[in-house]
Amino acid sequence: VMSRDEVVQNLAALELPNAAIVDSTASPDIVAAYPDYVKANMHIITPNKVANVLDWAHYESLMQLMRSRQKHFLYEANVGAGLPVISTLKDLIASGDTIIQIEGILSGTLSYLFNNYDGTIPFSKLVEKAHSLGFTEPDPREDLSGQDVARKLLILARQLGSRLDLKDISVESLVPKQLRSGNLPKDFYAKLSSSDEAIHRRYLDARARKRVLRFVGTLRDGKGTAGLKQFPLGHPFAGAQGSDNIITFTTKRYSHTPMVVQGPGAGADVTAMGVFSDILKLLHYLPY
């Protein structure tokens, strides 16, 4: 078996004019090797979010390297899997529109939880059910913490030229403080039930105002926030189904009602579609 370094060296030795590496991992180790791939003359296509959420200095130096080597970096599947989110945002910007707000349900897990929560089952039980159905990460705190939403917001913010870092995104975690660190306790769901009453109160408050509760991420005025918010019944977020992602773009042109992209935003097949459409795009970008 070749080491990662040997793989890069062997690829570089081939002097392929238009090669690309498709990083289908979620691994920081592979991202650490991106500069080597770029120097070995390769474009990069990936659903891996790690590179796009590096701290600003490392992110910017990687982008700088790619620009100087004229290498393409394509990551449509970073947000919404196969949904046309990154490409749409790039088109809006490239065609001269001004982005006023990007807001969305960016986590399939949190989408499922709040599309289905109606107070009849305690929130902690619903999370347990979602986990047993395979709708959450193995450690459900990764979803409940809102960190995945924050990462996607950061990726969208950086399309707008923002210099935000992950720590600048203000996130409401649904994991009680005493459960946030360490290994997942065996009685996690029993302990999570300590927040059932608070969630139920917020649900009832929204319902009394004829609103729904959704966990959304918002980019506006250069700031990123994520948390539970109320939306009126006619709002696109109220119509979310299953574990849909929904992303709304409010722009100078799309100001009266936003442009909305909605649909399943996770899963192997739709993620593969996002990656494959990037491969096709790269084929169009390349001169021969």
Add this chain to the structure above:
Amino acid sequence: VMSRDEVVQNLAALELPNAAIVDSTASPDIVAAYPDYVKANMHIITPNKVANVLDWAHYESLMQLMRSRQKHFLYEANVGAGLPVISTLKDLIASGDTIIQIEGILSGTLSYLFNNYDGTIPFSKLVEKAHSLGFTEPDPREDLSGQDVARKLLILARQLGSRLDLKDISVESLVPKQLRSGNLPKDFYAKLSSSDEAIHRRYLDARARKRVLRFVGTLRDGKGTAGLKQFPLGHPFAGAQGSDNIITFTTKRYSHTPMVVQGPGAGADVTAMGVFSDILKLLHYLPY
């Protein structure tokens, strides 16, 4: 002033390797000249729907000519203006998905009418109001007849390789039979009121079933249909706002819930965006 033929001849004489004509008209005359532009070595970018709804034989021979001359034909703004509809459909197909159904609110005018109709104002009065607000074509029968929806369905169907013609799309016209031909009568809205009661009954029937009434186009099993249909309150179409277009793609991958693209689908600025994103796409497609 040069004639159209002289313009084409002069352009051809320049022997530009990668020129494109952007047809920003709605004119059949310009479309009649597309073969000349293609033979003069030009790509074509347009929001004009006329070429894409030519009868099959003429359409296919034009496409054949473009393919044989390796010319790009880009028309994102044909459906939904700046919304990523055509490009998304092409990506779904190119990445190997199977399209099961495309269904949508494809007319901004009909979207506005049924998003706002609640029985308090007769339907004919609402059409008159929409007309006075500039939300309809100068002759509102062009919207009410559903023909514009049929054209967009045909364009989507042809992306799927369908050999349908416009006459094959089965459309429910909202224009009473006696008003369908001839010039627009001065008392059109008074005459249109003959259908107010029927529309009101259909609205009440939908409401009694906790449903909404929407004018939608549907492609399924190789057939295209357009007309008024009922949808449950949780359906994406029930959440349509203003004069939004909504297009849903149900595919082998997007089967549990569809992929949805929504937003304003008409207007100069958003149409210009669709055209401009095609120009950017062409720049990527071209080798130098």
